[in-house]
Amino acid sequence: QSALTQPPSASGSPGQSVTISCTGTSRDVGNYDFVSWYQQHPGKAPKLMIYEVTKRPSGVPYRFSGSKSGNTASLTVSGLQADDEADYYCTSYAGNNNVLFGGGTKLTVL
Amino acid sequence: EEQLLESGGDLVLPGGSLRLSCAASGFTFSNYAMGWVRQAPGKGLNWVSTLSGSGGNIYYADSVKGRFTISRDNSKNTLFLQLNSLRAEDTAIYYCAKDISDTALVFDCWGQGTLVTVSS
Numbered sequence: 001q002s003a004l005t006q007p008p009s010a011s012g013s014p015g016q017s018v019t020i021s022c023t024g025t026s027r028d029v030g031n032y033d034f035v036s037w038y039q040q041h042p043g044k045a046p047k048l049m050i051y052e053v054t055k056r057p058s059g060v061p062y063r064f065s066g067s068k069s070g071n072t073a074s075l076t077v078s079g080l081q082a083d084d085e086a087d088y089y090c091t092s093y094a095g096n097n098n099v100l101f102g103g104g105t106k107l108t109v110l
Numbered sequence: 111e112e113q114l115l116e117s118g119g120d121l122v123l124p125g126g127s128l129r130l131s132c133a134a135s136g137f138t139f140s141n142y143a144m145g146w147v148r149q150a151p152g153k154g155l156n157w158v159s160t161l162s163g164s165g166g167n168i169y170y171a172d173s174v175k176g177r178f179t180i181s182r183d184n185s186k187n188t189l190f191l192q193l194n195s196l197r198a199e200d201t202a203i204y205y206c207a208k209d210i211s212d213t214a215l216v217f218d219c220w221g222q223g224t225l226v227t228v229s230s
Contacts, residue, residue, distance in 0.1 A: 003154070036216050038155070045205060045220035046147075046155060057210075057218055089155050091216075097160075097169040099215040104154040 004029065004090055004102035011108040012080045020105045022073040022090030028100055030071035034093035037066060037075045040104075041086045049088075050075060077107070085109040112136040112219045114206045119224030126196050130224055132189040132206030137219075140164070140184040143209035145217060146191050148202035148226075158204070159191065162213050169213070174200075196228045 005023040012018035022029065022037075029035060035053045038046040048057050050066035053073065063078045073092070077084055090102040118130040132144070145160035159180040160169045168180060179192040189206055203225050207217035 034214075034216070038217075040155075045222055046217075047220070048210075048216065048218045051210065051214075051216045051218075091157075093215055097167075097213070097215070098171070099157045101155045101157060 004092060004100050006088075006090060006102040006105045008103070009106045009108065011110055012077075013110045014080050014082065016080050017076060017078045018080060018107065019074050019076045020088055020090075020107065022075070022092075022102050024071050024073075024092050024094075024100070026071060028092040028094040029068065029073050031095070032093045033068070035066065035068055035073040036091045037064075038089045038091070039086045040089065046089065080109050082109050112208065114208065114219060114221035116204065116206045116221045116224035119204065119226045121227045121229065122196055123230055124197060124228055126228070128193045128196065128226060130191040130193065130204055130206075130226070132191075132221060134187045134189065134206075134208070137208065139182075139187040142211065143167075143213040143215075144182060144189045145207050145209060145215070146180065146189075147205045147207055147217065147220075148200075149205070149223070150199075150202045153202075156202075157215070160209065160213060160215060161189070167213055169215075193226065196226075198228050200226060201228045202226060 037050040040046045146158040203223040206221040208219040
């Protein structure tokens, strides 16, 4: 199975909103509400930001939100802050006890 | 505080073997599935394997099936990954990660990773 498709880069100015897309197929993103998003700063371990499309773990700011339409999931970061600059990865359950990752999106805060 | 600490990464020859360990603390280890995710240098994340809390359910990515073996010792709060028949493309940082429940395949706590380098 192929990885999920994410744009390699995204950017926004402080205070703005930015949306990162994650495109899969009807066998993964489109078939299950089990999309997650991870944030990874350089040299650091990933951090869970969103799971089950829209749920935020305790401690994740409300500025981070998730959504899904058809085979495409999205992560929106509102009120951009300097510390939001990081790589973001989406994942989706793909059936048969398998999970796919996206290729990652580098978010730059201008 | 939930913590995971990996060890065992090393430089190994193609075709060689290695055993990674992950020591867990700060949560009831046996209540949660645990997994391994790897990241090749400068590349993205890829799921490798997950093992349920009881050890009864085991899942592998196709790329490692038949070569890697995941296991756990709940009495010692430790997760393992045995890597056999290693290839250059297995070179990566291997992260140990805690599932949010039992085999949700969503990871809410990660270790800092251990580097495996496969090279002659």
